[in-house]
Amino acid sequence: MEAGFVGKESIFLLLLLFIAVFAGAARRLRVPYPILLTIIGGVLGLLPVFPNIALEPNLVFYVFLPPLLFAAGWQLSWREFRANLGRIFALAVGLVTFTIVVLIAARTQLLPGFDVKSVLLLGAIIGATDAIAATAIARRLGLPRRIVDILEAESLVNDGTGLLAFQFGLAILLSGHSPTVVEGVGRLVYLSAGGVLVGLLVGLAVSMLERWIDDAPIEIVVSLLSCYAVYIFAEYLHTSGVLAVIACSMLMSRESHRFMSPQVRLQFAVVWDVLTFVLNGVVFILIGLQLPLVRAQLSGIGMWRLLWTGTLFSGAVVVLRLFWIFAETYAVYFYRHLQRVGNNPVPKPKELLVLAWGGMRGVLSLAAAFSVPYTLSNGAAFVQRSMIIYLTFCLIVTSLVLQGLSMPWLIRLTQIGGSNEEEVEERRARRRLVEDALRYLNRRRVQDRYEPGVVRELQSTYERRLHALPAEDVEEVEGFSRMQRDALLLEVLQVERETLLKLRNDASISDDVLRAIQRDLDLLESHIHTGSAASELMRHL
Helix, strand or coil, rough: CCCCCCCCHHHHHHHHHHHHHHHHHHHHCCCHHHHHHHHHHHHHHHCCCCCCCCCHHHHHHHHHHHHHHHHHHCCHHHHHHHHHHHHHHHHHHHHHHHHHHHHCCCCCHHHHCCCCHHHHHHHHHHHHHHHHHHCCCCCHHHCCCCHHHHHHHHHHHHHHHHHHHHHHHHHHHHHHCCCCCHHHHHHHHHHHHHHHHHHHHHHHHHHHHHCCCCCCHHHHHHHHHHHHHHHHHHHHHCCCCHHHHHHHHHHHHHHHHHHCCCCHHHHCCCCHHHHHHHHHHHHHHHHCCCCHHHCCCCCCCCCCHHHHHHHHHHHHHHHHHHHHHHHHHHHHHHHHHHHHCCCCCCCCCHHHHHHHHHHCCCHHHHHHHCCCCCCCCCCCEECHHHHHHHHHHHHHHHHHHHHEEEHHHHHHCCCCCCCCCHHHHHHHHHHHHHHHHHHHCCCCHHHHHHCCCHHHHHHHHHHHHHCCCCCCCCCCCCCHHHHHHHHHHHHHHHHHHHHHHHHHHHCCCCCCHHHHHHHHHHHHHHHHHHHHHHHHCCCCC
């Protein structure tokens, strides 16, 4: 890192400033903030006054990756993961293998000067989509929940398969020894099964430990420590640290209701949201900042030739994903049709197009490219290293910027925006909870243990809630009425905030009272923005 107009100690503060400013700008521009931060990083990297910040692979793998994977695994739906398991593994394993095979076959046209070993290494680096990019961007694009679940799960599993392919490619390149099929399968089983087992064991141990702790800061620190511990331990055993973190976080997430109180869950969510936001911001700015460093490594090659090579390669990889998703989906459909399988829905081309267009690459691919050694085992220079880094960078920029920015347009074109399936599920769940609560209150033993007035008061409260809930089969069709209600409620909340501040400024209330009431107002507004029923929450305030 070279000194510029700022010292090394100020760079992190500058990055935080850029994250805060441009993430806010991204919200106003209605684009996912990782895309804008990547562009800003590229612009900053080209400024001569800004210091060069080289991407350290170990920094990515051992500092940024564990908590970001933990947060992604925590949010992953086990039900959706299990339902889409076939599609996920077809992408995470089948597509990676297909990409590598095609690149090797077409290396003369796409990658002149590359031998089979170099192409194998490059294909392993770029074949897998990126969990950090998928999680950070997919949720902000208004995609249908099923597509988001597939993209996130694919990228999480991809990290394990991509790492295995990268390790094989690197071993073959350095040693010249090609492993047999049996060796490859054995290594894959050990890497994946071992990583999952380590993650489940650590997750179970941490979950049991958390039951003895009832302090939010300590529980949050333990969760942060667990994601690093399970990753490092799995890597020490030469299993998949990625799959270990995912398995650990998924288990802890499912068991969190057993060891986390409601107050701890609220604080846990806030702290992890901020942590992932900052780490994601730094990661995507770092991607952009690598632009001058990548270009400097290929200073002997003309600009137009580099642009043509990068464009051709990136386009080919995108087309391969499109072809694989359509071909594999329809092949499975026709096979199941011939076998007369009962549940065999007709593929939807619009959904397949969006799914194919959503394959994001990110910092993990770039970190893997930078970790490629400069020399081979015989001491000879590995001349393709710089081109591997450049092509990886081109594909990342293409997937993040071009595909990411065009995704909202594609969603509007295909008209497959997110559905209200989750809202219907939530209404049904709320109705079921209220009905069960009323049944409990109507039990004779409950009425015998408490004063009649207390029971009647609770019964009337829950009956009012039940009558306020729509019937299970009622779909929300009056979208504008809900939008108007939320908009008006936001205005009323702003009036309440202004009154609250006046009371504090007039010394009518203390700051502690202000913070207590302000928290309730903030919680209500957050429920409005996330689509929860605001009227339900107001009944509890």
